Amino acid sequence: MASVFPACSGSASLFQGRNFFPFATKGSCLHLKRSLSAKCVASLGTEISVPPAVDTFWQWLKEEGVVSSKTPVKPGVVPEGLGLVALKDISRNDVVLQVPKRLWINPDAVAASEIGKVCSGLKPWLAVALFLVRERSKDDSLWKHYFSILPKETDSTIYWSEEELSELKGTQLLNSTLSLKEYVKSEFRRLEEEIILPNRKLFPSPITIDDFFWAFGILRSRAFSRLRNENLVVIPLADLINHSARVTTEDHAYEIKGAAGLFSWDYLFSLRSPLSLKAGDQVYIQYDLNKSNAELALDYGFIEPNADRNAYTLTLQISESDPFFGDKLDIAESNGFGETAYFDIFYNRPLPPGLLPYLRLVALGGTDAFLLESIFRNSIWGHLELPVSRDNEELICRVIRETCKTALAGYHTTIEEDQKLKEAKLDSRLAIAVGIREGEKQLLQQIDEIFKEKELELAQLEYYQERRLKDLGLCGESGDILGDLGKFF
Template sequence: MSTLFYLNPSSSILNHPHSHFKTPPKRPSSYITSGGPPQPTPPQQLQTFWQWLSEEKVVTHKSPAKPGVVSEGLGLVAQRDISRNEVVLEVPKKLWINPESVAASEIGSVCSGLKPWVCVALFLIREKMRGGESWWWRYIDVLPECTDSTIFWSEEELYEIQGTQLLSTTVGCKDYVQSEFLRVEEEIILPNQKLFPSTITVEDFLWAFGILRSRAFSRLRGQNLVLIPLADLINHSSSIKTEDYAYEIKGAGLFSRDLIFSLRSPVAVKAGEQVLIQYDLNKSNAELALDYGFIESGSDRVTYTLNLDIAESDENFGDKLDIAETNGMNTTAYFDITLDQPLPKEMLPYLRLVALGGTDAFLLESIFRNAVWDHLQLPVSRANEEVICQVVRNACKSALAGYNTTLEEDEKLKTDGNLSPRLQIAVGIRAGEKKVLHHIDSIFKEREQELDELEYYQERRLRDLGLVGEQGDIIFWEPK
């Protein structure tokens, strides 16, 4: 048949409709590896950073929380008991780094028109290269050189996620950063060497991208992308199940036009414990690994993206596209399938539309145009439903063959333990994807076994016309 639909291992979070920079800060890993023992004495960079914040009147010795070395790297540690929803810190706008602060800087005039993240990345790199001459050097000194995000993995480490959607997403992400770098190098950096006296490389750009991807706050009033020094040290907790009211932008006072970033603790915290927040309840493990460099164990984070296409070679392409667009979809549809969860509501109707052909193509006629999506909510014909099952199951089998290990081997590695943080991520990601693929396959295998028991369009139509008996047999009327 001329239609095409498949499980796409190259599905990219970068191009996914739900993907954007809506990311709170990342658990940094600049001083100790994840899971390492806490260090009692903060490093000098952290003490200098705190002193700077004190001089800028952002913190005092009475502040509820203070930066500290924790198992994740750096974090915010309660200096006293903190109650639920209590304000932990407030950072004035003068300490924010966002497109507005870039516009007011020496490079602001040459950065106008750039994408927000690109101009902030360029600013970060330049300030880092200026060292002690930069007003921001105390903050930049506590930023990690890399994280456990897959964009920083070596070729050997990336080999461990061979066959996963995360690998193709990571490669796509790095290619995207490189293309943006080459463009900004040609248009901004090289023509303005007085502003950028030091050589800037694609590795520098990738570092800045990783910092922003992992630490920038968004979903804030009037702010699409902003770094908040001190606040971005806060780490993530999987046990916190709400994102509401953890942080906001508000006025500095009744008679002040200044703005401050206010961070609250969503749960009560004892003195000496970390203040934590929930980064994003909707992110999958692949997104957590790409953005922050960690994953969770819960099945609700384990997803696989099904990519469905209406092929342009389909003789009914125009009609199918019209139906898809009428119902808020397009030639390509992405469905995130979560482990042990039902299929997304619109997935089967879209599958049936893509596979529609032969004698079933009558549903594409204009007379059915307003009702066809309703008809697609239920099985159309045995042939249509059988094709769907066979193609999806074959796609699952093909995707599973693309991994370097079996699910059983991954589970044994997890059981044996002693995995490095990055290998732990790799094993968790590939095992999770395999589980979802088996989950998808089992759904369609079960459906395949029920094909003879399903009721299809023609039978429903006859029943609606009163032409089907109580036993399901067709009623024939003989002439008198």
Template sequence: MASSLCFLSSLSSSSLLYSAKCLKPRTLVRPTKAFSVNALSSPDDHYSPSASSPALQNFWQWLCEKGLLSDSSPAVKPGVVAEGLGLVAQRDISRNEVVVQVPKKLWINPDSVAASDIGRVCSGLKPWISVALFLLHNKSRLDSQWRPYLDILPHTTNSTIFCAGQKRSFQSYKINHSSSITSEEIAWEIKGTGLFSRELVFSLRSPVSVKAGEQVLIQYDLQKSNAELALDYGFIESSSDREAYTLTLEISESDPFFDDKLDIAESNGLGETAYFDIVLGRTLPPAMLPFLRLVALGGTDAFLLESIFRNSVWGHLELPVSRANEELICQVVRDACKSALSGYFTSVEEDEKLMEAGNLDPRLEIAVGIRAGEKKVLHQIDKIFEEREMELDGLEYYQERRLKDLGLVGEQGEIIFWESK
């Protein structure tokens, strides 16, 4: 699900271009990692072999033959779990213990696609597309070396692009996600097999202690929104930390101060376009208001763009510049929120009733959950700037701050005029 909107407002000679999207454009084309994880959304909706099925037994044997697991005393073993397939501990596993190591020769990524018999025709394609074509090609071949792995893949998933896990790269295991794991530590790494060895392996660790017979789980990514979880893995979470909306702000190329504004933005780690993730229940990102004020800067406030202020202008932008500037950004953001909300055909309350009824198709339930979260965040953003509009008369702006610095404002806020004797 995505919504987009673009507004152009002007204040004297300045222009403010604002757009809002529920997903960053780069979400769809982010660089491919060498290895990834897959998630099955429900064993009832997708193909899920039983623990004793020939496909799973064949896969187990294939893993042992490839040296990925020890046939005698493996730490983990593929098994049937609530999510479909997963890794089940065969003994007690301690926190951060390595449970799986996959050599590079068994990675399926753009490099392996390029080296295959379809590499030439996949050249120039997006990484996830080339990997998806590689899997489809191998699935059509009965003699494929990847046959044991392909035979246990789900026929469908609940990803919003209908190929969760196929968007990046593929693994030989099903390592599932747990929302209860909140460690920021990454559960995997790519490293050499020995002190002098050049062979790379994908090494997977258990982020928590696991008892024998329990499933080994990891945290996919604490920073992903529900929209991104749905896109990448085919599920969402009920946590408000996952409910987010990404605002895309741009410096208009038609702005007469475009070059100066771009230079200031780049000097402070931003660019012509800036993405700000707004999470439900959290404050606005620190750089969002300064960037908004920069984009809206113009008229009598344009003196701040002069080179003499270049090293200090961002500090000034972190505080209100002028009433006109602050009022403009409030109006534009609020108008954009209202327009984005008008693009939805249901209210938050209606979405919550649909989910409470519990009779939605799994994919529809995911979509309703995402849009409900987006609307909550849009209402939150609108409320923040509505309250700011009400405070405009009481805010202290650049001119007042400057007069105070020069000692030209009295204790009651009156301006002091110095007379020459």
């Protein structure tokens, strides 16, 4: 969806969804699995019934010295699928597991493998994704028991069918999903041409785009990114932990040096419980406090019912055809922005800092263009923090409201229809779609209402000219120009 400032302003503004490319995460990227088909539940005691593959995985961890009879948690079947269940009471900040670095799947593991040399020039996520696919196909892989418990897909929107994606019509999440899928496909084609096909001996098993999407989804949903010197690392066992909105801190993962067996020391991934738990409770963490519901859906395949997670991204752009493009770009860059700026609007929160000044800058033109002169360069952003002129303020209000109206017309349901649908028990993916589109529409209405109120206040606002005259003592408190100066206005 797009909206352009009228040509008379000499400026343009584009509003669209921001693409989420790998791996611009702001915390620990973990997973929320779809439920397994096995009919088993976690008991409230120390005996936890799990599918055979999970039990084999646990035995492997025992053999590797990762877990023992003292380990306070164990994998169990939970409403989300697989999770970590407390075997005994756990206090807040207690260590629940530690995994040695030799079992981590990260760029170092790739570099030390047979494909390390051919992957040396790749982006870290591409190298690790290719490593995951190759290791999964090997019968003798160190991680074979880990791979056996991984899902074939999650509810992330990158795995949705065309029919399922149609429920996201009009949403920014749909645009982000399609853009991300195209990006992954293009990266795979390049990887296939430059690495896989020229090195058939290293990749004897065929690698398909579906294989690559599986690996991409595993990384997107399970990789931690907050450890010291580690921007992308998958940690078996630790990645079974699920997300809860009840957890409001992110300081749960640590890298420490410690014993990794009877006679060895290694770096360990140490995970602490952010909550006090009783035996039988599921252990949770907070994946990322800053992610919107759209990002949660794209990365992990779930959303929170909390409306505060809903966001709508306004993408503003200084048009290259703007006669003042160079000046505006210089001002934007001097204040931490660029030719394009993204502003995430969250439900029931004030407009983000910088949005109104950037809007006023993009719309600046006509008789207001004198503010772009070099003499104002050090002070112009301060002037843009407040209304510049009625024409400028009226223009940004009109364009934003028209953009909201156009965006709202792009959805195939109303808010009321979405709310009615939510009263029924929905398939997990449909529930995500309904929640996302309802949230976006509510935010568009919120944005429209904010700028509608601004329109109603235009006559009462104080603009640059009046503020300047007051500073010079040439304008009274009521706005009247003092003395003979009035004849010039």
